[in-house]
Amino acid sequence: MSKSKPQYVAGAAMFSSKRDDWATPPALFAELNAEFGFTLDPCCKVATAKCDKFFAIDRGDDGLAESWQGETVFMNPPYGKSVSTWMERAYRAAREEGATVVALVPCSADTGWWHEHVLDAGAEVRFVKGRVRFFQDGRPGGHAPFASAVVIYRPENIGQAPSLGSIVQARKRAA
Numbered sequence: 299m300s301k302s303k304p305q306y307v308a309g310a311a312m313f314s315s316k317r318d319d320w321a322t323p324p325a326l327f328a329e330l331n332a333e334f335g336f337t338l339d340p341c342c343k344v345a346t347a348k349c350d351k352f353f354a355i356d357r358g359d360d361g362l363a364e365s366w367q368g369e370t371v372f373m374n375p376p377y378g379k380s381v382s383t384w385m386e387r388a389y390r391a392a393r394e395e396g397a398t399v400v401a402l403v404p405c406s407a408d409t410g411w412w413h414e415h416v417l418d419a420g421a422e423v424r425f426v427k428g429r430v431r432f433f434q435d436g437r438p439g440g441h442a443p444f445a446s447a448v449v450i451y452r453p454e455n456i457g458q459a460p461s462l463g464s465i466v467q468a469r470k471r472a473a
Contacts, residue, residue: 320374320377320430320432320433320434320439320442321343321346321374321432321433321434321436322346322348322372322374322402322432322433323430323431323432323433323438324433326402326426326430327348327372330372330400330448331348331372334370334372334398334400335370336348336349336370336371336372336400337349337350337351337369337370337371338351338352338353338366338369338370338371338372338397339351339352339353339371339372339373340352340353340361340362340364340366340371340373340387341353341355341361341362341373341374341375341376341384342354342355342374343355343356344356344357345436346433348372349372351369355376361387362383362384362387365395366387366391366395366397366399367395367396367397368395368396368397369391369395369397369398370397370398370400371388371391371397371398371399371400372400372402373388373399373400373401373402374401374402374403375401375403377403377404381403381404381406381411382409382410382411382415384401385401385403385411385415385416385449386411386414386415388401388415388449388451389415389419389421389451389456391451392451392452392453392456393453393456393457396453397451397453398450398451398452398453399450399451400448400449400450400451401448401449401450401451402430402446402447402448403446403447403449404442404444404445404446404447405425405426405444405445405446405447406444416449419451419456419457420451420455420456420457420458421449421450421451421455422449422450422452422455423447423448423449423450424447424448424449424450425445425446425447426445426446426447426448428441429441429442429443429444429445429446430442430446
């Protein structure tokens with residue numbers, strides 16, 4: 299008689315939230331904005347827009363289809379299955395439209411989109427120390443159940459494979 303091995307579903311709890319809108323903490327955005335000077339937020343809700351120019355998912359805007367030409371983009375995409383599509387769009391915006399794109403995303407180094415649209419794209423990666431405390435409904439929520447990274451696409455680096463020197467830890471951030 300053989301014993302059956304227990305089966306585990308890897309990562310089942312990681313994305314267990316019924317929501318995919320994890321609003322960026324103001325202090326984290328302020329730190330990045332001071333460095334980059336953002337001009338466009340392409341995938342926000344009206345209430346969570348971080349820039350004067352934005353495309354809001356809840357008013358029917360399609361930030362994936364709009365031009366990001368020459369913009370300095372801050373992107374905190376929906377954290378569901380569409381994150382891959384948003385990361386591909388960020389890569390293309392840097393490569394084809396000359397945009398600098400900074401994306402706050404789950405650190406998902408085991409996924410295809412991470413390898414294709416981050417590592418193979420020549421993006422700079424800054425790992426966020428600790429778990430980000432995202433906002434929901436305008437208030438601080440719980441800490442994310444996943445590690446986060448800031449991925450930076452600069453037009454001049456697109457297509458270059460990142461070296462270990464280009465992978466740095468994010469600066470100390472306020473909660």
